[in-house]
Amino acid sequence: MARIAVIGAGMGAMATAARLAVAGHRVTVYERSGTFGGAVGWYERDGFAFDTGPGLLHLPAVYRDLFVKTGKRSLEDCVDMAQANPAVRHVLPRHGLDVTLPGASHGGVAAALDGAFGPGSGERWNGVLGRARDVWDATRRPLLEEPLREGARQALGTDPYPAVRRSGLLRRRPPTLAEVAGRELGGPLGEVLTGLVRAYGVDPASAPGSATVLAYMEQTFGSWYVRGGMRALATAVYERCLERKVEFVFGAEVREVLVRDGRAAGLLLADGSERAADSVVCGIDPRLLPTASPSRSPEAVPARGEDVPGRTTLLLALRGARPAGTVHRTLVHSAGAPVTVMRPDDPATRPDGDHEAVTVSAVHGPGTAEPEELLNLAEKAVQGLRERLLWQEVRTPADVEAATGAPGGAVPPPALAGAGGRLLYPGNASAVPGLFRAGGWAHPGGGLAHAGMTGALVSGLIVEGAGFRGSQ
Ligand SMILES: Cc1cc2nc3c(=O)[nH]c(=O)nc-3n(C[C@H](O)[C@H](O)[C@H](O)COP(=O)(O)OP(=O)(O)OC[C@H]3O[C@@H](n4cnc5c(N)ncnc54)[C@H](O)[C@@H]3O)c2cc1C
The missing domain is CATH 3.30.70 (Alpha-Beta Plaits)
Structure with missing residues (x-):
């Protein structure tokens, strides 16, 4: 049994903590604020209540897997979850257009788009999403299910989106998401795609075509709401951690990761005290802690941040x-x-x-x-x-x-393949042995689902070692 110190009680950090506790480790989470959940907040006033962070969950399988792997009660036993159906309504005031799309039905979506944007629109949309499916198939494992390896990082820098070739044009570089939207969808339908991607904090003018995978994931796996607010999901993950005997120390701001004999050895807290640990999981923006910062990593990966x-x-x-x-x-x-x-x-x-x-x-x-x-x-x-x-x-x-502590209140989007690797995140293993990165600022990036995946990746690396190749 090793002592593991986890920094921050965000969703990625808590998902990691629960998994490590199940594997038999003694896990303590150090959180600077007085509560858990980070971005997943809840505001109440005069009988009204609001999610202040995410309002929907995509890829619920990530949390289903977490609950299956960490206890007897399933996710659905712990929270009341429902798929949003219709999935989304798009209003385009400049064009006087308004379309409501059903959840998880490619045929239903095509029919709705034909009705709003004219015949053939649904086919063009599903054509793009079909190519986005190729992106999903090609990148799912290396981008989402495996710790980022150096070879994979290089391969993932190439955009896997099979853009439609325009006759007579030399292809100098892969098209951006904005160009894909303009050429393969056009007009207001293209704006639906660029707007949807932009809502993740991804700039369509510089993002690769692979960003179409965000629309594919939503349409294929649906958008899910937790009754009682998304904060109820954070509460369920926190309670699962407590069931597994994870200890939480609130009001404990971490200033630095201690390194002794070349490996992570614990934490230095803001009150000047030290906490010894055998391994440390950084669940916050690593730019906040010099030792966890990716500039110390052999991958020399620039931290995401300024552009987020x-x-x-x-x-x-x-x-x-x-x-x-x-x-x-x-x-x-x-x-x-x-x-x-x-x-x-x-x-x-x-x-x-x-x-x-x-x-x-x-x-x-x-x-x-x-x-x-x-x-x-x-x-x-x-x-x-x-x-x-x-x-x-x-x-x-x-x-x-x-x-969250993230400078400027930046909200990290999911990692994307292409763009020369610019939209990838620092790997889950750092240059310092015993120091790992979880949460939305580590591979495979932000968002409830992606940050949740860091839990499986980091716990796999700690439990199985550097040879861990992702869960099967
Ligand atoms: C307004 C908003 C809207 C969002 N919308 C969506 C959405 O629609 N869909 C979606 O999937 N995702 C959305 N997200 C993103 C999603 O909420 C996060 O990516 C996800 O919750 C994962 O967070 P995390 O694990 O990175 O931890 P964070 O939420 O970043 O939490 C980090 C925690 O660490 C603590 N901490 C920071 N510094 C220290 C320190 N030095 N010592 C100790 N503790 C520290 C913080 O107090 C915090 O509790 C949204 C986020 C925001 C803010």
């Missing part, structure tokens, strides 16, 4: 009932980042049936709309929004930084 945007979120308390048939998630597309409007049908989020809680968010960056403009865009999705508004709470990137 934050979010602005409005929590809206509305009078009046949520109309029957309201779509859970709407993307209102604009010239800049789209606005995501979440309207969960969940009594836990409102004081009674005569009120509604709505969350509006947009990726923050150059050209991001101000809260007032976000409200204007959200109004395209929620009829009579301003007349119904009782109060609003604005959450800025500074609030996200306070919740």
Whole structure:
């Protein structure tokens, strides 16, 4: 039994902690704040309640696997999870278009797109998603299920998206996601794709075609909501950790990883005290800890960070009932980042049936709309929004930084293949023996599902050693 110190109680760190405890290790999580979950927050006021972080989960299999591997009760036994169906509504005010797409049905999606954008649109969309499936098939293991190896890093730098060749043109470089959207979808349908990718904090003008895999994952595996809010998922993972005897120390800010005789030996806390450990898992942005920083790694991988945007979120308390048939998630597309409007049908989020809680968010960056403009865009999705508004709470990137510690409140998107490896993250094993990286700033990147995967990768590396090749 080894003593393992985990830094931060975010979702990736807790997923790692639970798995390591099951493997027989003595695991202690050091969290600087007074609670667990990091970005997965919950805000309550006057009987209204809101998720302040993610509003939906893609790839629920990641957490199903975590619960199967760490205890008797399945994920579904621990949280009340439902697939959002319809999956998403797209509103394109500039084009006067509005389309609602069903969940996990390629045929249903094609029919809806044909109806909104004209015949042939569904076929073009599913053509792109078919090629995105090739990306998924080619990269699933090296990008998601295996610790990042040096050879794989180089291979993953090449864009696997099989873009449609344009006759008569020399192919100098693989097309960007924006070019794929323009050439293979065109017009407003292309904007649906670029907007969807942009909502992850990925810039379509520089992202590779492989970013189409984000749309493929959503359409294929669905979008899932946890009743009682996504915070309930964080609570379930925390409780699973406690069941497995993981110890949590709250109010414990880690300043540095201690290294003795060339290997990780514990933590230095902000109060000046030291905590000895046999291995350390960094579950926070590694730029915050010089020893975990990727610049110390033999891969010489630049840390992700400067190019990663934050979010602005409005929590809206509305009078009046949520109309029957309201779509859970709407993307209102604009010239800049789209606005995501979440309207969960969940009594836990409102004081009674005569009120509604709505969350509006947009990726923050150059050209991001101000809260007032976000409200204007959200109004395209929620009829009579301003007349119904009782109060609003604005959450800025500074609030996200306070919740996660990530400089600038940056929210890391999932890792993507292509772009010469620029969109990959530092590997889970660091240059310092005994020091590992988990959470959204490590391979395979951010988002609930991807950060959850770091739990399987890091625990595999610690339990099975450097030869670990991913779970079968
Ligand atoms: C507004 C917002 C919207 C999002 N939307 C989505 C979405 O729609 N879909 C999706 O899949 N994902 C979304 N995400 C991302 C997702 O929430 C995260 O990627 C995921 O929760 C994984 O987080 P993590 O493991 O990296 O830990 P984090 O959430 O980053 O938590 C890190 C933890 O470490 C603690 N910590 C930091 N520094 C220290 C230190 N020095 N010592 C001790 N503890 C420390 C922090 O207090 C925090 O608890 C969103 C995030 C935000 C903020």
